[in-house]
Amino acid sequence: MIKLIAFDLDGTIGETIPMCIKAFKQAVSPYAGHVLSEREIVQTFGLNEAGMIKMVAGEKWQEALHDFYPIYERMHEECPKPYEGICELIETLQAAGILVALITGKGEKSCMITLEKFGMQNLFCSIKTGSEDKPNKAEAITELLHFYQLNEEEFCYVGDTVSDVAACRTAGVTCLSAAWGAGADVAALKEANPSKVFSSVKDLLHFLC
Structure with missing residues (x-):
């Protein structure tokens, strides 16, 4: 039972996955030094957002993480309900x-x-x-x-x-x-x-x- x-x-x-990818791309690409592809982002899946960002943003990961949350919250307009x-x-x-x-x-x-x-x-x-x-x-x-x-x-x-x-x-x-x-x-x-x-x-x- x-x-x-x-x-x-x-x-x-x-x-929520398309929205997550878009928010990650917008927030983290400036710190990665190039525009992140969807494939690069998906390869970080399995970790939380701090771990994902560390994989691609290096020493600037904390700044990228700080930028990520407001973008993520704003992009939730694209997915307002379950x-x-x-x-x-x-x-x-x-x-x-x-x-x-x-x-x-x-x-x-x-x-x-x-x-x-x-x-x-x-x-x-x-x-x-x-x-x-x-x-x-x-x-x-x-x-x-x-x-x-x-x-x-x-x-x-x-x-x-x-x-x-x-x-x-x-x-x-x-x-x-x-x-x-x-x-x-x-x-x-x-x-x-x-x-x-x-x-x-x-x-x-x-x-x-």
Whole structure:
């Protein structure tokens, strides 16, 4: 029986990845010495924004990080709300007695900007954010298992990338792959996580409830 479900944020709760890339490009390119390509930015994914910026801005990373947040917040006008049905899904799970947490690679500040814009800042029992040193989702899952005294089969994670599937395997829990975002690599998800890929929030709701 599932007792806790944790969600990813970017690409799972909202269509925020394009906005993240644009904000990063605008804020950090002046410190990188050239206009950053989308490929360069995506290669930093998995770390929080401090770690991402350190990879490309060098010694000026703190200045770049300082510039990033207001640009990120302003660009949220392009993504003012979560995917349709996400809040209802979470509320349905909670009404059924299931704990709902958030595990994201984002840093705490950008995470809270997004949750506040979405009106979701008080929706989760626990929020685990990313590290500037290494991807840490498997560690965050393990921390939640220990804190809530759960077995691996009582926990599942909803994420939109193959790396989320890998993190869940490392932690020994089930990954439910969110393939409803515009940038989802559906073929790669189906190869990595067969029979657990969902093309819509409604499909996931029907599976869980």
